[in-house]
Amino acid sequence: MSYVIGVDLGTSAVKLLLVNKSGEVVQEVSKDYPLIQEKTGYSEQNPEDWVKQTIAGLKQLLEEFSGDASEIDGLSFSGQMHGLVLLDENNQVLRNAILWNDTRTTAQCREIYEKVGKERFIKITKNLALEGFTLPKILWVKEHEPDLYAKISSFVLPKDYVRYRLTKTLHMDYSDAAGTSLLDVAKKEWSKEICDAVGLEISICPQLVQSHKKVGKITKDVAKETGLSEEMDVYAGGADNACGAIGSGILSEGKTFASIGTSGVVLSYEPTGEKDYGGKVHYFNHGEEGAYYAMGVTLAAGHSLNWFKSVFANDRSFDELLEGVGDVPVGSNGILFTPYLVGERTPYADSQIRGSFIGMDSSHTIKDFTRAVLEGITFSLNESITIFRENGKEIDTIYSIGGGSKNKDWLQMQADIFNSKVVRLKTEQGPGMGAAMIAAYGSGWFNSLKECANAFLENAETYTPIKENVVKYKQLFRLYQGIYRKTKTLNEQLNVFRK
Ligand SMILES: Nc1ncnc2c1ncn2[C@@H]1O[C@H](COP(=O)(O)OP(=O)(O)O)[C@@H](O)[C@H]1O
Numbered sequence: 423m424s425y426v427i428g429v430d431l432g433t434s435a436v437k438l439l440l441v442n443k444s445g446e447v448v449q450e451v452s453k454d455y456p457l458i459q460e461k462t463g464y465s466e467q468n469p470e471d472w473v474k475q476t477i478a479g480l481k482q483l484l485e486e487f488s489g490d491a492s493e494i495d496g497l498s499f500s501g502q503m504h505g506l507v508l509l510d511e512n513n514q515v516l517r518n519a520i521l522w523n524d525t526r527t528t529a530q531c532r533e534i535y536e537k538v539g540k541e542r543f544i545k546i547t548k549n550l551a552l553e554g555f556t557l558p559k560i561l562w563v564k565e566h567e568p569d570l571y572a573k574i575s576s577f578v579l580p581k582d583y584v585r586y587r588l589t590k591t592l593h594m595d596y597s598d599a600a601g602t603s604l605l606d607v608a609k610k611e612w613s614k615e616i617c618d619a620v621g622l623e624i625s626i627c628p629q630l631v632q633s634h635k636k637v638g639k640i641t642k643d644v645a646k647e648t649g650l651s652e653e654m655d656v657y658a659g660g661a662d663n664a665c666g667a668i669g670s671g672i673l674s675e676g677k678t679f680a681s682i683g684t685s686g687v688v689l690s691y692e693p694t695g696e697k698d699y700g701g702k703v704h705y706f707n708h709g710e711e712g713a714y715y716a717m718g719v720t721l722a723a724g725h726s727l728n729w730f731k732s733v734f735a736n737d738r739s740f741d742e743l744l745e746g747v748g749d750v751p752v753g754s755n756g757i758l759f760t761p762y763l764v765g766e767r768t769p770y771a772d773s774q775i776r777g778s779f780i781g782m783d784s785s786h787t788i789k790d791f792t793r794a795v796l797e798g799i800t801f802s803l804n805e806s807i808t809i810f811r812e813n814g815k816e817i818d819t820i821y822s823i824g825g826g827s828k829n830k831d832w833l834q835m836q837a838d839i840f841n842s843k844v845v846r847l848k849t850e851q852g853p854g855m856g857a858a859m860i861a862a863y864g865s866g867w868f869n870s871l872k873e874c875a876n877a878f879l880e881n882a883e884t885y886t887p888i889k890e891n892v893v894k895y896k897q898l899f900r901l902y903q904g905i906y907r908k909t910k911t912l913n914e915q916l917n918v919f920r921k
C-alpha cells in the first residue's frame with residue numbers, strides 16, 4: 423500500500439494525518455503548543471515549538487505505523503496563515519512569530535494606506551491592509567525593534583519555517599503569499615511597488631512556488647529522528663484555508679465551505695482573479711494552480727467557545743458542555759452573543775471592538791449561554807455569507823469543516839442560520855486532508871486535485887434548514903447586527919481600561 427502525510431500546522435496544535443490511496447485516514451496524531459499573549463492584542467508563538475511538536479508527531483506516527491516507511495510517497499503542509507517568522511542571514515529565527523490573530527498593528531495599516539494609497543493597495547493585493555496580515559507586522563518590527571529589524575535576511579510564514587527545518591530549503595507558495603499583503607495576487611509576483619513605497623527590500627521575500635511543487639527531501643537528521651525515509655518527497659503545501667478548500671472539495675464555481683476552527687472562515691471558489699469585492703472579503707490564490715477563492719473571517723470562532731469553556735466550565739469536555747443545547751429554543755431564551763473577543767475582521771475590520779452578552783436575566787442557565795455562544799459565532803459567519811449573496815453568489819450547499827462540525831446541534835443551527843443545506847464530510851479535517859491531497863497529486867497518484875477529491879472525499883450527513891427556525895433566525899440576525907453599531911463607541915472608551 424502507498425501513503426501520504428498531511429501536516430496541518432494549526433494555531434492550537436499540529437495535526438498529522440496518514441492517508442492511504444483510497445483517501446482513508448489510517449492514522450492521526452495531534453501535538454499542541456502554547457500561545458504567548460503578553461498584552462491585549464498580542465498573539466505570538468515560538469517557532470521552535472512548532473518544529474519540536476511536528477517532529478514528535480511524525481515520530482509517533484511512524485512508531486504506530488505497521489507498514490514500512492518506504493511506502494510513504496510524500497508529505498505536504500497546511501499552515502495557519504499570515505504569521506511573521508523573521509530569519510537572519512543564517513536562517514536563524516530572530517524573534518517569536520507574530521500571529522494572524524495579533525492586532526497590535528493598526529498604526530502600520532494606516533501607514534500602508536498613506537504610502538501606497540488605499541485604492542492602489544487593494545488593486546494590487548485584492549485585500550484590505552489588516553492588522554493580522556504579514557506586512558504590517560514587518561513594519562511594526564521596523565518601528566519598535568530596529569536593531570532586530572537590521573538583521574532580517576528573509577521572512578517566511580509558519581509552515582514554511584517548519585518545512586525549512588525538515589528539508590533545509592526555503593520557499594513560500596502562492597496561496598500563503600497572498601496573505602502577506604506583499605503579493606500582486608492576480609500577477610502572482612511580489613509587488614516591488616508596495617515594497618518600494620513602504621521602504622522594504624524585496625530581497626527579503628522568499629522564492630514563490632506552486633502548492634504541489636516538489637521542494638526537496640527531508641534531511642538525514644530528520645529521517646533518523648522520525649523514522650521517515652530519506653527518499654520521501656516533500657511538497658510545498660498551502661495556506662490552511664486553501665488546503666481546507668482542497669480537502670473539502672471546493673474546486674469548482676459555487677462551492678463553499680464554513681470552517682469553525684480557532685478562527686471561523688466562509689470560503690467560496692473563484693475561477694479567476696478578476697472578481698472585485700472591493701476588499702469587503704479576502705481574495706486569495708487557491709492551492710489549485712490558476713484558481714482563487716474569496717473568504718470572510720471571524721477572528722474568534724472556536725476560540726470564543728474555548729474561552730467560554732475555560733472560564734465557565736473548565737471541568738467539562740466540549741461534548742459535555744454542548745450536551746442538551748439542542749433543547750434550548752432558537753434565540754437562547756433571549757440572549758445574544760457577539761464573538762468579538764479579539765476584535766473582528768469580516769464584515770468589520772475593527773481591532774478595538776469586543777464581545778458582548780446581551781439580554782441576560784436571572785432565569786438563564788449555562789445551557790442558554792452555551793447556545794448563545796454557538797449562535798453568535800454562527801451569526802458572525804453568516805455576515806460573510808450575506809456579503810457573498812449580495813455580490814451575486816448562489817449558495818445553497820455549504821460544507822462544514824473544523825472542530826465546530828463535530829456537533830450535530832451546531833450543524834443544524836448552521837443550516838438554519840445560513841438558510842442553506844449543510845454537509846458534513848466523512849473527515850472534517852479539511853486542511854490536513856488538503857495537505858495530504860497535495861502530496862498525493864504531487865506524487866502523481868492523480869492527474870488533478872479534482873480527480874483526487876472525487877476519489878478521496880465522501881459526504882457523511884446533510885442538514886436541511888428547518889423553515890420556522892430560518893424565519894426566527896432572520897429576525898435574530900438583524901438584532902445581532904445591531905449590537906456592533908451600538909457597542910462600537912462603548913468599546914473604544916473601554917480601551918484605556920484593558921490590560
Ligand atoms: N466536540 C466538539 N463540538 C463542538 N466544537 C468543538 C468540539 N471540539 C472542539 N470544538 C471546537 O473546535 C475548535 C478547534 O477546531 P480545529 O479545527 O481543531 O481548530 P484549529 O485548526 O484552529 O486548531 C475548538 O476551538 C472548539 O471551539
Ligand SMILES: O=C(CO)[C@@H](O)[C@H](O)COP(=O)(O)O
Nearest residue numbers: 432433502503522683684685
Ligand atoms: O487568519 C486566518 C485567515 O486569514 C486564519 O484562518 C488563520 O489562517 C488561522 O486558522 P486556524 O488556526 O483557525 O485554522
